Amino acid sequence: MHNFEFVKPSTVADAVAVLANAEAQPFAGGQTLIPSMKARLNAPEILVSLTGIAEMNGVRRDGGALVVGATTTHAAVARDAASHFPALAALAGQIGDPAVRTRGTLGGSLANNDPSACYPAAVLGTGATIVTNAREIAADDYFQGMFTTALDEGEIITSVRFPIPEKAAYAKFLQPASRFALTGVFVAKYASGVRVAVTGASEGGVFRWAEAEAALSSGFDADSIGRLSHPSDGMIADLHGTAEYRAHLVRVMTQRAVRAAH
Numbered sequence: 001m002h003n004f005e006f007v008k009p010s011t012v013a014d015a016v017a018v019l020a021n022a023e024a025q026p027f028a029g030g031q032t033l034i035p036s037m038k039a040r041l042n043a044p045e046i047l048v049s050l051t052g053i054a055e056m057n058g059v060r061r062d063g064g065a066l067v068v069g070a071t072t073t074h075a076a077v078a079r080d081a082a083s084h085f086p087a088l089a090a091l092a093g094q095i096g097d098p099a100v101r102t103r104g105t106l107g108g109s110l111a112n113n114d115p116s117a118c119y120p121a122a123v124l125g126t127g128a129t130i131v132t133n134a135r136e137i138a139a140d141d142y143f144q145g146m147f148t149t150a151l152d153e154g155e156i157i158t159s160v161r162f163p164i165p166e167k168a169a170y171a172k173f174l175q176p177a178s179r180f181a182l183t184g185v186f187v188a189k190y191a192s193g194v195r196v197a198v199t200g201a202s203e204g205g206v207f208r209w210a211e212a213e214a215a216l217s218s219g220f221d222a223d224s225i226g227r228l229s230h231p232s233d234g235m236i237a238d239l240h241g242t243a244e245y246r247a248h249l250v251r252v253m254t255q256r257a258v259r260a261a262h
């Protein structure tokens with residue numbers, strides 16, 4: 001690992017000011033950044049820690065929504081969201097292992113947008129709003145492909161606002177070594193309809209399954225999607241599973257999520 005300067009601002013404004021430097025990079029839990037630096041795949045000259053910014057940490061209920069600060073760890077979400085949004089808490093409790101959950105953060109996961117990460121499914125599945133230092137971004141506009149988001153250079157996530165659904169659940173078929181989702185599905189039922197978001201399966205990253213949403217909005221029951229099938233085009237194919245296998249898992253995990261939501 002190379003030498004770098006470490007800066008820990010106490011306000012969002014100060015962090016944004018330092019990040020205006022092209023050689024600076026934000027740092028939260030470091031679960032992706034630090035390994036990439038050790039492998040010399042990433043070499044920022046300035047690391048800007050966001051963990052000292054109090055307003056970016058914590059879980060709070062705000063009317064019909066749950067607001068989670070960007071530097072809130074997975075372990076804290078699993079603990080503090082449980083009474084307000086059990087499905088989100090359960091998802092957070094399945095991420096990685098205890099060491100990862102203690103250090104990894106919501107904002108870091110969303111900014112990285114790994115195609116097999118769990119949080120993107122919850123954000124897209126609930127139609128959440130990503131709040132940054134500059135604006136608010138709807139979930140449907142935020143995710144733009146594998147490791148690609150709507151964030152501008154120097155823009156940082158400060159919090160995420162999750163509309164709390166009537167019923168919800170996350171079903172994850174994990175890859176046991178990495179504990180990433182081989183395929184994961186988050187299902188959320190609202191008065192306006194049902195949203196279904198899939199992670200871990202597609203080369204394009206997290207996506208909504210429109211056919212399943214339509215079927216479940218008509219009848220929120222696992223049998224409603226029993227005859228549906230997702231095409232294998234664009235699905236990830238690797239040593240862990242073929243494209244066809246992941247396409248099959250999309251339906252299976254959606255059914256499991258619906259059953260769990262009940």
